[in-house]
Amino acid sequence: xxxxxxxxxxxxxxxxxxxxxxxxxxxxxxxxxxxxxxxxxxxxxxxxxxxxxxxxxxxxxxxxxxxxxxxxxxxxxxxxxxxxxxxxxxxxxxxxxxxxxxxxxxxxxxxxxxxxxxxxxxxxxxxxxxxxxxxxxxxxxxxxxx
Amino acid sequence: xxxxxxxxxxxxxxxxxxxxxxxxxxxxxxxxxxxxxxxxxxxxxxxxxxxxxxxxxxxxxxxxxxxxxxxxxxxxxxxxxxxxxxxxxxxxxxxxxxxxxxxxxxxxxxxxxxxxxxxxxxxxxxxxxxxxxxxxxxxxxxxxxxxxxxxxxxxxxxxxxxxxxxxxxxxxxxxxxxxxxxxxxxxxxxxxxxxxxxxxxxxxxxxxxxxxxxxxxxxxxxxxxxxxxxxxxxxxxxxxxxxxxxxxxxxxxxxxxxxxxxxxxxxxxxxxxxxxxxxxxxxxxxxxxxxxxxxxxxxxxxxxxxxxxxxxxxxxxxxxxxxxxxxxxxxxxxxxxxxxxxxxxxxxxxxxxxxxxxxxxxxxxxxxx
Numbered sequence: 001x002x003x004x005x006x007x008x009x010x011x012x013x014x015x016x017x018x019x020x021x022x023x024x025x026x027x028x029x030x031x032x033x034x035x036x037x038x039x040x041x042x043x044x045x046x047x048x049x050x051x052x053x054x055x056x057x058x059x060x061x062x063x064x065x066x067x068x069x070x071x072x073x074x075x076x077x078x079x080x081x082x083x084x085x086x087x088x089x090x091x092x093x094x095x096x097x098x099x100x101x102x103x104x105x106x107x108x109x110x111x112x113x114x115x116x117x118x119x120x121x122x123x124x125x126x127x128x129x130x131x132x133x134x135x136x137x138x139x140x141x142x143x144x145x146x
Numbered sequence: 147x148x149x150x151x152x153x154x155x156x157x158x159x160x161x162x163x164x165x166x167x168x169x170x171x172x173x174x175x176x177x178x179x180x181x182x183x184x185x186x187x188x189x190x191x192x193x194x195x196x197x198x199x200x201x202x203x204x205x206x207x208x209x210x211x212x213x214x215x216x217x218x219x220x221x222x223x224x225x226x227x228x229x230x231x232x233x234x235x236x237x238x239x240x241x242x243x244x245x246x247x248x249x250x251x252x253x254x255x256x257x258x259x260x261x262x263x264x265x266x267x268x269x270x271x272x273x274x275x276x277x278x279x280x281x282x283x284x285x286x287x288x289x290x291x292x293x294x295x296x297x298x299x300x301x302x303x304x305x306x307x308x309x310x311x312x313x314x315x316x317x318x319x320x321x322x323x324x325x326x327x328x329x330x331x332x333x334x335x336x337x338x339x340x341x342x343x344x345x346x347x348x349x350x351x352x353x354x355x356x357x358x359x360x361x362x363x364x365x366x367x368x369x370x371x372x373x374x375x376x377x378x379x380x381x382x383x384x385x386x387x388x389x390x391x392x393x394x395x396x397x398x399x400x401x402x403x404x405x406x407x408x409x410x411x412x413x414x415x416x417x418x419x420x421x422x423x424x425x426x427x428x429x430x431x432x433x434x435x436x437x438x439x440x441x442x443x444x445x446x447x448x449x450x451x452x453x454x455x456x457x458x459x460x461x462x463x464x465x466x467x468x469x470x471x472x473x474x475x476x477x478x479x480x481x482x483x484x485x486x487x488x489x490x491x492x493x494x495x496x497x498x499x500x501x502x503x504x505x506x507x508x509x510x511x512x513x514x515x
Contacts, residue, residue, distance in 0.1 A: 015180040022187035029194040038290050041283040044329055045298035045488050064330040065299060065488065066359075086468040099333055103428060105377045106356075106370065107346045110485075113334050126465050130300045130486070132272050133279065 048131035050093045053077030057091065057131070059139045066096040084135070085119035086127035092120050208515065209288035215512035219495065221253040226311040227264050227453075227496040231286065231293050242282040243293060247304060247494075256311060263308040266455065266494075271301040271483045278302060286492035287325060287392050287515035294327075297456040299335070299488025304455035312340065312496060313447045314352060316374050316411040317404050319500030322353065323396040323509055324455075327490040331359040331367040331387045334485035336458040337395065338494070341372065342451055342481065344461035350445035351375075354458055355397055355417070356485060357387070371427075373399050373415045374443040378427035383419055392492075394420050394510045400500035421510030423503060449480060455494060457483035 007013055044063035050056070051072035058079070060070045065081050072079055080093025099112050118125035133139055213230070220228050228251040233243030247266030254261075270276040280302050286292025295304075306312065314320040326337050339354030351372045358368045358379065367387045370379045387393065396418035403412040417424050445451075451459055462470045462482040471479050493513060501509075 012178070012180070015178065015184065019180050019184050019187060022184060022191065026187055026190045026194060029191060033194065033198060038284075041281075041285050041296075045281075045296060045300075046279075047298065047300060062329075065332055066330065086466055103379070106351075106372050107343070107349060109370070110334065110343065113485075127468050129466075129484075132270075132301045133298075134272065134276070134301075 046133050048082040048133050048136050049079040050082040050091060051075060051077050051079050052093060057082055057136045059133045059136050082131040082136075083117060083119075083128055084131050085122060085124050086129065087124040088119060088122040090119055090121035091131065205288050205291065209291045212288070212513045215509075216493070217250070219509075220250045222251075222497065223253045223255045224497045224499040225251040225253060225495065226259075226498055227251055227266075227306065227494065229266055229494040231295060231492045231494075233293070245278065247295075251495075254311065259311060264306055264311065266304040266306050268295075269303050269305050271303055271457070271486070274478060283490070285490070287513065292492055294490040294492035296490055297487045299329070299332075299486050302486065303457045303483050306453045306455075309447070309450045309452055311498060312453045314399070314498065315447075316399075316413055316443070317401055318498065319398070319400045319413075320353070321396060321398045321497040321499065321501040321506070323394070323493075323495045323497075323501075323506065324491060325392055325394055325493040325513060326487075327392050328357065328387050328487075329489045331357045332488065333357070333359055334458070335487045335489070336456070336485045337487050337491065338453065338455045339458045340446055340451055340453045341459045342446055342449065342461055343458060343484070344464045348461070348464075350442050350449075350451075352443045352446045352451075353397065353399070355395070356458065369395075369417055369419075369424075371397055371415060371417055373397070373413070376415060376429065378415055378417075378429055380417060380424045380427050383424060385419055392490075392515055394418070394513065396421075396501075396506045396509070398500050398506065418503075418506045418510075420514075421507040423506075450477060451481060452477075453496070454483060455491065456487045458485040460484045 042061055044061040046059055047062040047065065049058055049060050049062065049068060049070065051058070051074065054072060054075045054077060056072065056074050058073055060068065060079065062068045062070065062081070068079055068081065070079055071077065080095070082091060083094050084091050094117050097116060099116065104112070114125040117128055119128055216228065216230050219225055227249055229247040230250060231243060231247060233241065233248060245268050247268070249261040249264040249266070251264070252261050268278040268280050270278045279298055279300070281296040283294050283296050284290045284292070286294035322338060324337060328335065334356050336354060336356040341351035341354045343349050343351070351374070353371070353373050355369055355371045358370050368380045368383045370377065385393070398416045398418065400414045400416070401411050402414055405411070415427070459481050460483070462480055465484055466482050
């Protein structure tokens with residue numbers, strides 16, 4: 001009891017203890033806030049991509065299809081968006097390029113976009129589509145992602 | 147005299163005399179370092195507790211304001227479609243809305259109108275029976291309080307199967323509003339459309355809007371719209387869509403003049419971004435008369451082409467001949483989705499009248515994050 005009384009009367013020691021307690025309190029609040037902060041969902045959408053080097057199909061979360069900044073999970077090479085030709089069934093990647101289409105009508109623009117995305121195997125430009133993640137072998141989206 | 151003054155200054159004051167008061171201008175601190183530190187720590191604790199709470203309260207208040215406004219819009223007799231992307235519930239933190247967008251517009255005066263006919267069905271473009279590939283994310287305009295639908299830019303689209311109240315004509319006005327967030331503006335990304343694109347000689351469109359990257363004064367991107375047989379491009383939106391986050395997009399068509407003799411109508415098309423009307427557009431139909439935009443709009447009504455969110459409707463016979471069956475006139479065989487949109491959407495509304503500038507601005511103000 002005497003020790004406590006002498007501690008309480010010692011202003012300097014008492015203040016140091018209170019400051020240390022307050023410091024830990026603040027640190028605890030900040031750590032709690034950081035750990036419990038709502039995690040935003042990852043940006044971008046799940047897309048089928050194909051490696052430009054090893055040609056393997058895979059699924060990645062892509063923000064910018066014109067410039068997918070992801071690497072192949074097998075060989076580390078660059079990837080491109082996977083497209084499939086409905087005419088010959090060929091799977092390929094689209095090389096994006098800038099299209100000057102500001103003063104064109106809708107159909108003219110669509111034709112320019114088609115030309116950029118045409119199949120390199122048979123030249124088909126309309127019957128082509130981006131590949132769905134459902135078509136990537138081994139990827140089970142509905143069970144793994146949701 | 148001089149020596150006695152020096153002597154008196156060095157003698158300490160006698161006991162019992164008045165204490166010398168401290169000079170108020172003295173730089174000596176009356177508090178110890180530990181005491182000052184304690185004050186700072188207490189202020190820090192209070193800020194760490196209250197700043198996140200204030201931020202959350204502000205988001206909640208904005209969400210509540212938007213929800214109340216959205217609900218009042220549902221009672222507008224001209225509001226045909228109102229998807230708030232919050233499912234059936236109006237409360238905070240509702241569960242994921244599921245496999246359809248519930249239409250809450252209930253004020254229409256049409257005798258055969260029922261809101262559920264205009265519910266949005268989440269679809270997979272690969273096959274009508276396949277499970278959709280949408281993702282519901284709690285990352286709408288109001289953070290974790292608002293659901294948003296993630297379009298993947300490949301095979302996701304929302305189908306509004308009933309067309310009657312959405313078959314707008316050049317003789318009436320209409321307004322379509324939505325809140326969207328582009329992952330990245332890509333040429334042809336189409337947030338909504340009611341169209342049948344085919345060839346330069348065979349294309350029908352009632353209305354659509356799609357993105358135009360690299361356009362604009364600074365190459366930051368712009369929009370192109372097709373309303374009936376007019377194609378318009380805005381050269382400068384003054385918005386960098388890659389950095390803008392959530393964007394409020396509104397397309398309005400106002401019928402200005404109708405010639406009863408010929409049946410021709412003259413209308414005004416305006417696109418609003420974040421509540422502000424974009425200036426004059428480039429009429430690319432007039433600039434490119436022989437490589438037309440839509441050749442008509444009636445075909446869309448005749449064939450009951452539905453309004454879709456997240457892509458542009460196109461003729462299957464031209465765009466996917468490998469999946470087209472000759473002789474089958476059903477809509478599923480006639481029509482295919484192209485130019486899919488990648489990004490988020492968390493509100494969509496369609497009115498069968500031209501809203502005023504102030505009303506569109508009001509929609510933006512009430513819904514802005």
